[in-house]
Amino acid sequence: MRKIGVLTSGGDSPGMNAAVMAIARSASLYGMPLIGIKHGYNGLLRKSTNIHDDMQELYLDTVLDIADEPGTYLRTARCLEFMNPEYRELAVKTLAAMEIDGLVVLGGDGSFQGAQRLCELGVPCIGIPATIDNDLGYTEMTLGFDTAVNVCVDAVRSIRATSRSHDRPAVVEVMGRHCGDIALTTAVSTGSEIVVVPEVPWTVEGVADQLRKQLAKGNTRATIVLAEGCYDAMAPFDLYGYLTTHGKPCYEGEPMSAVRFASVMKRMCGMVEARATTIGYTQRGAEPTARDSAFAFEAGNLAVKLLRDGVANQVIGMKNGRVTYMPIDEALSTERHFNRPLFDLVNSL
Ligand code: ADP
Numbered sequence: 258m259r260k261i262g263v264l265t266s267g268g269d270s271p272g273m274n275a276a277v278m279a280i281a282r283s284a285s286l287y288g289m290p291l292i293g294i295k296h297g298y299n300g301l302l303r304k305s306t307n308i309h310d311d312m313q314e315l316y317l318d319t320v321l322d323i324a325d326e327p328g329t330y331l332r333t334a335r336c337l338e339f340m341n342p343e344y345r346e347l348a349v350k351t352l353a354a355m356e357i358d359g360l361v362v363l364g365g366d367g368s369f370q371g372a373q374r375l376c377e378l379g380v381p382c383i384g385i386p387a388t389i390d391n392d393l394g395y396t397e398m399t400l401g402f403d404t405a406v407n408v409c410v411d412a413v414r415s416i417r418a419t420s421r422s423h424d425r426p427a428v429v430e431v432m433g434r435h436c437g438d439i440a441l442t443t444a445v446s447t448g449s450e451i452v453v454v455p456e457v458p459w460t461v462e463g464v465a466d467q468l469r470k471q472l473a474k475g476n477t478r479a480t481i482v483l484a485e486g487c488y489d490a491m492a493p494f495d496l497y498g499y500l501t502t503h504g505k506p507c508y509e510g511e512p513m514s515a516v517r518f519a520s521v522m523k524r525m526c527g528m529v530e531a532r533a534t535t536i537g538y539t540q541r542g543a544e545p546t547a548r549d550s551a552f553a554f555e556a557g558n559l560a561v562k563l564l565r566d567g568v569a570n571q572v573i574g575m576k577n578g579r580v581t582y583m584p585i586d587e588a589l590s591t592e593r594h595f596n597r598p599l600f601d602l603v604n605s606l
Contacts, residue, residue, distance in 0.1 A: 258381070258564050260290045262357040263315070265329040266297035266336070266364035266371065269541055270387040270401030272549035273329040273363050274320075279557025280361055281320040287565050291315045292357055297364070298336040298371055301348035312355070324550070327542045333364075339371050349378050359564040361557075363387040365399070366589070369572060373585050381569030383560040384585060385553075389541055392436035394593035395583060396574025400556065402439070403548040405432065405540040409443040412536050413480060417447065420478035426468060428522065428533040430483045430515035432540050437595060439540070440484035444603050450479040452603050455486035456595040461494045461518070465525035467604065472526060481522070488513045496521070555580040 263280050265273045277293070284291040293315040294300035300311040313319075323330045338344040352360070359381040362372040365388035372382040386393050389405035409431045420427045429449075433439040437454025444452035451467050453459055464481065471479040496517060500507040503524045511517065519533035545553065556573045559580060563571055571582040 258289065258358040258567065260292065260355070260357050261359045261361065261561065261564050262292045262294050262312070262352065262355070263331070263361040264294035264297055264300060264363070265331045265333045265387065266362060266368035267333065268365070268388060269329050269333050270363075270389050270399075271327055271404035271541065271543050272400040272545040272553040273331075273333070273387050274323040274326045275545055275550045275553035276363055276385055276387065276400060276557040277315070277330060278320045278324040279554045280561055281315050281317055283558045283561035285317050287561060289561065289565065292355060293331045294360075296332045296334040296336075297368070298339040298348065299334050301351045302336070302338060302344055303347075303351055325544055327544050335367075336371075339374075342374075345374050345378060348375065349380060352380055359383070359569065361385060361560045361564070363400070365390065366393060369393075369585060369589055373589065376570040376585060381564060381567075382585070383563050383569070383582075384572035384588075385556045385560055386572065386574060389439065390433050390436045391438040392434065392593060393574070393588070395572070395588035395591035396576070397578070398548075398552065398575045400549055400552055401541070401545070404543050404546045405439055406442045406446065407546050408540045408543045409439060409536055410446045412534070412539075413443055413447040413449060413482070416534055417449075417478065417480055420480065423530070424477040425528065425530045425532065426471075426477070426479045426481065426522065428481045428483060428515050428519040428531060430485055430533070430535040432536070433484045433486060435486045435489070436593070437484040437487070437600070440482045440487070441596060441600055441603065444480075444482040445599060447480065449482045449603070450476065450606070451481040452484075452600060453481065453487045454484045454595070454600065455490045457597070457600060458490045458492065459487070460492040461513075461521060462525070465522060468522055468526050472528075481518075483515055483518065499524075552580065
């Protein structure tokens with residue numbers, strides 16, 4: 258294998274740039290030219306009139322400055338056409354025309370499925386799990402998760418300071434899509450009293466009971482951490498009916514949200530105030546933590562080494578605290594396990 262490509266796909270994730278730098282340094286060491294593909298799989302479809310908007314050769318001095326930068330230098334995007342086999346054939350042709358012999362794909366579950374399709378078409382691919390969500394069952398960590406959690410921990414600590422000052426509970430919503438790992442790890446790391454996740458069915462009344470128990474114990478400043486996907490696991494609740502009969506205007510059919518949830522808690526638990534904060538994109542745009550940067554460094558090097566040695570169609574992950582790899586098919590069929598005992602512990606104290 259001589260020339261390789263790298264792309265970042267799906268949602269951006271802290272540490273993507275650090276991994277690209279490690280890939281560039283390793284490729285340079287092994288004498289392999291490296292092409293950066295822009296905007297995820299879109300760059301392979303040659304959509305732009307200027308080739309530099311689709312791909313560019315990455316030299317060491319181009320990437321040396323980006324390692325600690327949040328975001329992704331190569332840009333990322335979703336590429337719906339890639340679901341279509343005709344466009345994937347086009348991508349294979351682009352790779353052949355550019356004499357790119359193998360590809361490193363940084364992204365989550367969806368991006369790996371794209372890589373799997375490319376592998377089936379004979380393009381050797383290596384995946385690096387890069388998503389803040391930590392939703393890939395085969396690996397103990399994904400690149401960006403630790404940074405996202407640290408952003409949440411800083412935010413929740415600040416919010417808890419205000420909760421203490423005012424003796425009032427707080428509702429904090431964190432990201433993670435259909436995965437509750439960011440919420441659970443944030444709750445554990447901050448001593449938050451209640452955590453609600455998509456993996457465990459729940460009721461609004463049940464959480465209000467938990468909060469009332471905290472208040473009865475004398476804890477007037479509890480924090481409820483909500484995972485953004487938790488509303489999917491919520492038992493039906495008549496938000497409009499409840500709020501409008503309790504003096505709070507609300508539009509009919511309005512979905513549950515952190516702000517609305519805080520309003521309901523305030524009324525169900527008879528509190529003077531309960532405030533909501535949604536942490537949002539600051540979780541994705543932060544500088545990578547040491548843990549994420551170190552993972553990016555090792556994963557980037559391993560990806561290039563595997564391609565150099567002709568070991569293809571693998572994804573890199575963390576097992577027993579060590580960076581390792583496994584076949585992409587096996588990784589994508591590995592079930593994810595939510596840490597239910599830890600979840601129960603948080604909610605029981
Ligand atoms: P993530 O990689 O973070 O899970 P997405 O699910 O949005 O993000 O996937 C990113 C991109 O990967 C998609 O826009 C598409 O280009 C590609 N992709 C996702 N699923 C598939 C699939 N089943 N087949 C081919 N390509 C896919």
